[in-house]
Amino acid sequence: MTSQGQSLNSTLDDNCQENFRGTLLTIDSYLGDQDVERLKFLCRDSIALKNLEKCGSALDIFDYLMAEEQLSEEDPSFLAELLYIIKQKVLLRHLRYTKEQVEHWLPGRRKVSPFRNLLYELSEDISSENLKSMIFLLRESIPKVQMTSLSFLAYLEKQDKISEDNLTLLEDLCKKIVPNLMRKIDKYKREKASPFPRAPQVGAPPVAKETESLHQGEKELFPHSDINQLLEALPQEVSWQDEHVQRNGDRATPVSVEMLGASVDTLTSETSTKETAVYRMDRKHRGLCVVVNNHSFTSLSKRPGTNKDAECLKRVFQWLGFSVRIYVNVTKGRLEEVLQQFQTHPGHADGDCFVFCVLTHGKFGAVYSSDGDLIPIRQIMSHFTAQQCPALAHKPKLFFIQACQGEEIQPSVSIEADAVNPEHVPPSLQDSVPVEADFLLGLATVPGYVSFRHVEEGSWYIQSLCNHLKDLVPRQEDILSILTAVNDDVSRQADKRGKKKQMPQPAFTLRKKVVFPVPQEELLL
Numbered sequence: 001m002t003s004q005g006q007s008l009n010s011t012l013d014d015n016c017q018e019n020f021r022g023t024l025l026t027i028d029s030y031l032g033d034q035d036v037e038r039l040k041f042l043c044r045d046s047i048a049l050k051n052l053e054k055c056g057s058a059l060d061i062f063d064y065l066m067a068e069e070q071l072s073e074e075d076p077s078f079l080a081e082l083l084y085i086i087k088q089k090v091l092l093r094h095l096r097y098t099k100e101q102v103e104h105w106l107p108g109r110r111k112v113s114p115f116r117n118l119l120y121e122l123s124e125d126i127s128s129e130n131l132k133s134m135i136f137l138l139r140e141s142i143p144k145v146q147m148t149s150l151s152f153l154a155y156l157e158k159q160d161k162i163s164e165d166n167l168t169l170l171e172d173l174c175k176k177i178v179p180n181l182m183r184k185i186d187k188y189k190r191e192k193a194s195p196f197p198r199a200p201q202v203g204a205p206p207v208a209k210e211t212e213s214l215h216q217g218e219k220e221l222f223p224h225s226d227i228n229q230l231l232e233a234l235p236q237e238v239s240w241q242d243e244h245v246q247r248n249g250d251r252a253t254p255v256s257v258e259m260l261g262a263s264v265d266t267l268t269s270e271t272s273t274k275e276t277a278v279y280r281m282d283r284k285h286r287g288l289c290v291v292v293n294n295h296s297f298t299s300l301s302k303r304p305g306t307n308k309d310a311e312c313l314k315r316v317f318q319w320l321g322f323s324v325r326i327y328v329n330v331t332k333g334r335l336e337e338v339l340q341q342f343q344t345h346p347g348h349a350d351g352d353c354f355v356f357c358v359l360t361h362g363k364f365g366a367v368y369s370s371d372g373d374l375i376p377i378r379q380i381m382s383h384f385t386a387q388q389c390p391a392l393a394h395k396p397k398l399f400f401i402q403a404c405q406g407e408e409i410q411p412s413v414s415i416e417a418d419a420v421n422p423e424h425v426p427p428s429l430q431d432s433v434p435v436e437a438d439f440l441l442g443l444a445t446v447p448g449y450v451s452f453r454h455v456e457e458g459s460w461y462i463q464s465l466c467n468h469l470k471d472l473v474p475r476q477e478d479i480l481s482i483l484t485a486v487n488d489d490v491s492r493q494a495d496k497r498g499k500k501k502q503m504p505q506p507a508f509t510l511r512k513k514v515v516f517p518v519p520q521e522e523l524l525l
Contacts, residue, residue, distance in 0.1 A: 020073035023094050027083075028058040029522050030091055030474055036061070038086045041150045042112050042120060046070055046078075049158075070111070078111050085112060085120065087475050090518050115164035118188045119157070122170075122181055123149040128492060133177045164192075278478075279396050279512045280352060286321030286516075287351035287395075289313075290342055292330050294360035299372040306359045308458035309402060312466040313357050319523045320473065320516050322355060323347065332369040335380075343383040348391035353514070354384060355398045359462070362403030377401060377441065385436055392438075396514045398479065400442045402459050440508040442483060461504050464489045469516075470523050478513035480506070 031039075039061050040052050047055075047064045055061050062079070065071035070078050076095045080102050083091050089099045110117070126134070126149040134152065135142050142155070153170075156162045162170050167185060174181040293310040295303050314324045327338055348354065358380070361368040366376045377399070386393035444461035464486045472482045483506050490504050 024059065024062045027079075027091050027094050028062070031058045031088065032471065034471075035086055035088065037148065037150055038120070039082055041123075041154060042082055042085060042116060044154070044157075045113055045116055046111070077105075077109065081106060081109075081111060085117070090474060090476050113164070114188060114191065118184060119153045119162075120150075121184055122174075123153055125181055125184075126152075126178060127488075130178050134173050137173065137176070277513055278515050281515065281517050283352045284350035285323070285347060285352070287323075287353040287355065288342065288345060288347055289317040289322035289324045289355040289357070290338065291324065291326045291357045292335065292338070292359065293326055293328050294330060294368070294370045296329050297361065297368065297370050297372060300361050300368060303359070303361065305458045306402075309359050309462040312458065312463060313400075316466045316469050316523065317355060319519050319521070320469070321519065322353075329370040331371040332373040332375060335369055335375060339380060339383045343389050346391075348389065348395075351391075351395070353396045353398065354392055355400070356380070356384075357400045357402075357462075359402045359459075362401070367401065367403050381439060381441070394438060396438055396440065396479075396510060396512075398440045398442070398514070400462070400465065402444045402462050437509050437511045440479065440506060440510055440514070442504065442506045444504055460490050461486070473516050474518050476515055476518065478515045480508070480510070480513070 036055070036058050039058060040055055043052060043061060043065070046068065047061070051064050052061075055064070062071060065078065076097075080092055080095050080097045083089065083095075084099070084102045084106065089102075092099060092102060112120075131147065131149050131152060135147065141159070141161075142152075147155070153162070156169065167189070171182065171185055174185065291310050291313050293306055295306050310326055310328075314326060317324050327334070330338065342354075342356075358367050360370075363374065365378070366374040367380075368374060381397075381399055382388065384392055384397050442465070444459060465483075468482050468485050468489065472485060477485075483504070487504050
């Protein structure tokens with residue numbers, strides 16, 4: 001080959017390498033600190049521990065994998081496997097893979113060991129309370145530093161307290177604290193002992209040639225095989241649970257579709273049909289988002305911290321593609337004008353969705369205007385039914401209410417009560433939701449009980465909602481899964497004395513999953 005030809009090939013190779021590094025840079029931009037920790041854990045068998053400890057970003061990990069020839073443009077399958085495991089499946093498109101392709105070849109070509117995969121799966125199911133209990137049992141041998149479930153398991157492994165052939169300590173901990181995790185351990189042991197491991201597939205994993213064919217949002221909320229078990233477990237009537245029930249560890253259950261007048265069979269059929277499982281999100285505009293932010297009132301106390309909530313909602317929903325409008329200190333008359341304006345807004349015709357947020361004082365089933373009038377939540381939502389607002393028919397309509405009680409309670413210096421009067425435990429919240437499909441109402445608290453707002457950092461509920469939208473939309477989680485994560489997060493928070501707790505709860509008549517398309521740019525809150 002001539003020197004000119006060699007030079008040309010070298011230039012082409014350099015360009016390809018540069019393009020691939022550009023792809024890795026793009027993937028890195030979507031990964032947060034938790035994702036980096038997960039990647040480091042999953043690569044403990046592939047990168048020397050001393051090098052892993054130096055990694056402060058996903059790019060550092062990619063560099064080491066490329067140096068070890070475990071990652072290249074010709075074969076990015078290991079990175080695809082890692083992204084699949086940490087549930088960043090939407091990023092597979094940057095490697096020209098689809099989720100289905102990875103699922104097809106992964107069983108026979110795994111590079112993450114079964115032991116590593118087991119520990120990762122266990123870490124996903126070890127809650128912060130479970131972790132605290134495990135550390136307490138091993139306090140004499142565990143350093144007094146902040147730990148996540150992953151760093152805890154990594155420490156046990158580093159100290160040779162657990163290994164692929166020695167799970168005794170882990171089994172003891174799980175039996176005492178999280179017995180249901182024993183199923184995963186038992187499965188791992190059975191497969192390890194099996195004399196007939198799965199035969200590896202022949203050939204390299206297929207790479208998609210066209211990324212335009214990817215279908216986002218087709219992931220089922222539950223595997224179809226689990227639907228019947230789920231339905232059998234659902235109570236015939238779901239009631240609002242009081243604070244004492246929450247303290248004993250029970251989780252508030254979202255109001256079921258059946259409870260709101262729709263057949264649960266509809267949920268089964270919808271989730272089993274991919275074509276109708278997800279609301280459309282491909283129209284000209286994402287939609288409109290209205291935020292009513294009441295800070296000052298004529299006869300009620302001010303709501304310090306609410307502006308932080310309004311700003312976070314604005315940034316998150318703009319990031320998701322919505323046109324956001326904020327209205328401050330809205331009187332009853334002004335609220336009616338806003339409702340009429342958006343009921344007939346021409347933007348709904350080309351929009352995918354509608355969002356309405358209210359940050360104010362309130363009692364059950366109603367919110368206060370800035371001039372002290374109570375407006376029923378149902379009255380607000382009724383402006384956007386199919387009959388009143390035809391342009392929003394068959395489109396998801398999401399309402400988020402951070403409603404605080406009229407008489408302020410201040411359990412600590414920086415925390416204020418921010419919900420309905422606990423003296424009046426009301427009937428079901430379903431009365432606030434219009435009796436037709438495609439609505440979701442997210443309340444900051446279980447009716448009858450207070451929610452909390454930090455006077456500088458904003459409310460527990462809205463801040464958690466914004467953070468979970470930021471973290472989980474890129475993973476293509478649907479809105480109900482995101483609200484479940486919000487429930488879990490808020491329920492773990494407490495005031496400075498550890499006595500005040502809160503549990504949000506949604507009610508909905510959604511017929512499909514609401515899965516927002518993944519924004520291209522990164523959001524910093």
